[in-house]
Amino acid sequence: MTAILTVTGLCKRFGGLTATDNVSLEVKTGEIHALIGPNGAGKSTLINQLCGELAPDAGRIELGGREITHDSPEDRVHQGLGRTFQITSLLEDFTVRQNLGLAIQARAGGNLRIWDRVGARRSIWAEADRRLGESGLAARAGTPVADLSHGEKKQLELILALAGEPRLLLLDEPMAGLGHVESQQMIAGLNGLRGHVSMLLVEHDMDAVFALADRISVLVYGQLLMTGTAEEIRRDARVREAYLGGEEELC
Numbered sequence: 001m002t003a004i005l006t007v008t009g010l011c012k013r014f015g016g017l018t019a020t021d022n023v024s025l026e027v028k029t030g031e032i033h034a035l036i037g038p039n040g041a042g043k044s045t046l047i048n049q050l051c052g053e054l055a056p057d058a059g060r061i062e063l064g065g066r067e068i069t070h071d072s073p074e075d076r077v078h079q080g081l082g083r084t085f086q087i088t089s090l091l092e093d094f095t096v097r098q099n100l101g102l103a104i105q106a107r108a109g110g111n112l113r114i115w116d117r118v119g120a121r122r123s124i125w126a127e128a129d130r131r132l133g134e135s136g137l138a139a140r141a142g143t144p145v146a147d148l149s150h151g152e153k154k155q156l157e158l159i160l161a162l163a164g165e166p167r168l169l170l171l172d173e174p175m176a177g178l179g180h181v182e183s184q185q186m187i188a189g190l191n192g193l194r195g196h197v198s199m200l201l202v203e204h205d206m207d208a209v210f211a212l213a214d215r216i217s218v219l220v221y222g223q224l225l226m227t228g229t230a231e232e233i234r235r236d237a238r239v240r241e242a243y244l245g246g247e248e249e250l251c
């Protein structure tokens with residue numbers, strides 16, 4: 001299997017603190033790869049470097065074999081890097097359909113022919129309706145985002161990220177703040193995307209991680225402790241130590 005993301009020797013320091021310490025990892029094309037680690041392990045710092053929001057001090061990032069280490073966030077999006085956020089970034093006064101229309105327009109922007117605005121607009125709304133029809137949010141198309149539940153907002157975030165047609169989707173805590181039923185829906189939704197889009201999933205909810213991840217990478221104090229299957233991670237004494245002081249099994 002080829003790699004969609006290759007990170008080599010990535011380093012990021014904040015003063016005396018090394019938040020990303022010589023991290024190398026690979027996300028294979030089509031896999032769901034989880035990135036886990038205790039609070040402060042450096043997960044967000046790593047994701048922010050992948051997105052281009054933070055410049056690494058050293059190391060290299062490749063997307064689909066092409067180096068993107070110094071590309072702008074916008075260029076990375078155009079090359080197929082999508083993301084969802086820990087805190088939603090939706091336009092609250094706009095409806096679900098309008099938010100989706102804007103995301104599709106942002107992706108298609110460069111390809112829209114100025115002299116065919118009406119046709120372009122029609123195709124954007126047709127795509128928005130198709131994507132909403134395939135999601136669980138079709139009935140909420142005309143609802144302002146402000147009136148959605150937290151779970152619905154998380155779902156919409158995912159739909160918007162997919163509208164960018166990413167090759168690799170970075171998911172920053174998609175289960176955060178969700179109740180049990182909503183978490184199960186999100187897990188089912190992400191499972192349904194398996195094989196269609198490669199994913200790097202940062203998540204604290206270990207049930208979700210074990211339900212979804214083909215492979216898991218563990219970060220501790222900025223360093224990559226190990227990468228392995230759920231079973232390998234569960235069994236590893238160093239991982240249990242990092243999470244629980246070695247007393248309990250990671251479940």
Ligand SMILES: Nc1ncnc2c1ncn2[C@@H]1O[C@H](COP(=O)(O)OP(=O)(O)OP(=O)(O)O)[C@@H](O)[C@H]1O
Pocket residue numbers: 014017019037038039040041042043044045046
């Ligand atoms: N902009 C910054 N300036 C200084 N220190 C920072 C900055 N961003 C992060 N850090 C520090 O870097 C370390 C890693 O933080 P980071 O937020 O990446 O961890 P995390 O694994 O995402 O944590 P959590 O699971 O709590 O979100 C922490 O010690 C944090 O305090």
